[in-house]
Amino acid sequence: MKKIVECVPNFSEGRNPETIEAIAQAIRETPDCRLLDVDPGASTNRTVYTFVGSPEAVVEGALAAARVARKRIDMRSHKGEHPRFGAMDVCPFIPVVGVTMEECVAIAKDFGRRAAEELQVPFFLYEEAAGHDYRRKLPDVRAGEYEGLAARLDDPRWSPDFGPAEFVPSWGATATGARKFLxxxxxxxxxxxxxxxxxxxxxxxxxxxxxxxxxxxxxxxxxxxxxxxxxxxxxxxxxxxxxxxxxxxxxxxxxxxxxxxxxxxxxxxxxxxxxxxxxxxxxxxxxxxxxxxxxxxxxxxxxxxxxxxxxxxxxxxxxxxxxxxxAEPPDEPLASLPVRGFIEEVASRSSAPGGGSVSALLAALGTGLGSMVGKLTFGVRKFEDLDAKMREIIPPLHTLSKELIPMIDADTNAFTEYMEGLRMPRDTEEQRADRSTKMQTGLKTAIRVPLKTMQLGDEAWEAMCEVARYGNPASKSDVQVGARALETGIWGAYQNVLINMGGIRDEAFKKEILAEAEGMMDRAKKKCAEVLAILDERG
Known part of the structure; x- marks a missing residue:
């Protein structure tokens, strides 16, 4: 998983467009940094920048921005509504994706140390990065603001964590740390x-x-x-x-x-x-x-x-x-194909996509049709007495149809681990043992994927019965097709479970999975028949 950290430096300049843009450009030009937002305020005379990147990149982006501020912002002439004590007033790092708070603490310390050494200005650590409880809260660190900073730096309790313990009039001081998403x-x-x-x-x-x-x-x-x-x-x-x-x-x-x-x-x-x-x-x-x-x-x-x-x-x-x-586009090349493209891909001289992907698609179409009929019933004047019932029926079908879509590609990718094992060397006894273990693990993965398709489809039956019982009767054929598609999707996934089970040596695993799969297959037959019977009774 790619690691993404957010950095939200606040600079004491909200009125000079050239300075605001120069800082923004320094961030933009930093490799692997993405500037998300620049929010200047004239009354506060402050600009909040938001950018994201890898742990290494956000440190470089923050340093690049601080260098510009060191040259272009002079705190001796700064006035504004917002509390502040430095040119780069605060620079927090926030975990976004695949990053822990502890990692962000390390990032903040790395940035603070490097910036203080290069720019020769004082840096304080706050929030999760603070070394003392009395420095955790930003208002406590910034108390007295820029005007009181010189006196505060004379107090040993407020010696900066990095940089000189002396007042730098043009800069002031900066607080950096790690925090939750503020x-x-x-x-x-x-x-x-x-x-x-x-x-x-x-x-x-x-x-x-x-x-x-x-x-x-x-x-x-x-x-x-x-x-x-x-x-x-x-x-x-x-x-x-x-x-x-x-x-x-x-x-x-x-x-x-x-x-x-x-x-x-x-x-x-x-x-x-x-x-x-x-x-x-x-x-x-x-x-x-x-x-x-x-x-x-x-x-x-x-x-x-x-x-x-x-x-x-x-x-x-x-x-x-x-x-x-x-967000990055989902890695779903099959599910993202147009209908014609998917069918042509299935029909091509290739083993993938195969029956497992088609089974997932059928199950998704089945639940999708059930969801559609519920939505065509909800809010219709002559069915208003059923609105409360539709509010219960529609959500599970709506959600399951979306959750089944990724299973189309998951089935095609299910054999990746098995194929990696198949290609492993087998010259020694140890290599053969490692290869066998990898292949067995891969086969279990290849079984769990269609089993997941079955499990998702199995969750839809009660709602399908209810939509058959209460749904718009004009959509009878849609529910019929939906029930058959769902049953066939589950049946197809079941066949994929069975065909891969032959190579499994773990008898306990085999017994457990087969019992669950057979139970769902039996339920699919009964529930599909129930849906069709309900529809026939309604006429």
Missing amino acids: IAYNVNILGTSNQAHRIALNLREAGRGEDEPGRLKDVKGMGWYVDEYNLAQVTVNLNDYTVTPIHVLYEEVKKDAADLNVGVAGSEIVGVVPLEAILMAAEYYIEKENLFILDEDQKVRLAVERLGLNSVAPFHPEEKIVDYIV
């Missing part, structure tokens, strides 16, 4: 900065102090006025969106704004956001409003609309949701 989120208020700040104090975890904590955990926040938007904002960092999700923060702001007779005009996400956070919001509004939405793109659209994420700038999911940005 969501920078602003809710727009049609009121004053004071009103926005009052709401932020009510909600942020620190509240107004130890004696008056806020209502929401893992939230940092304040209120400010954004001149370019001509509105105030409750601006927060959601340090752990699984503890306090976006929608919870938004709804709580709405409550407090209503108490103050202040309007809320949507919100904005600064930088990028995990898909999970958006889908959590969608599921909240789906449940709250008793909606029925299955497709991911529609869930995303619902969340965007309910949270007002288009209010101050367009929210393009493909540019703002990190999962979409870093």
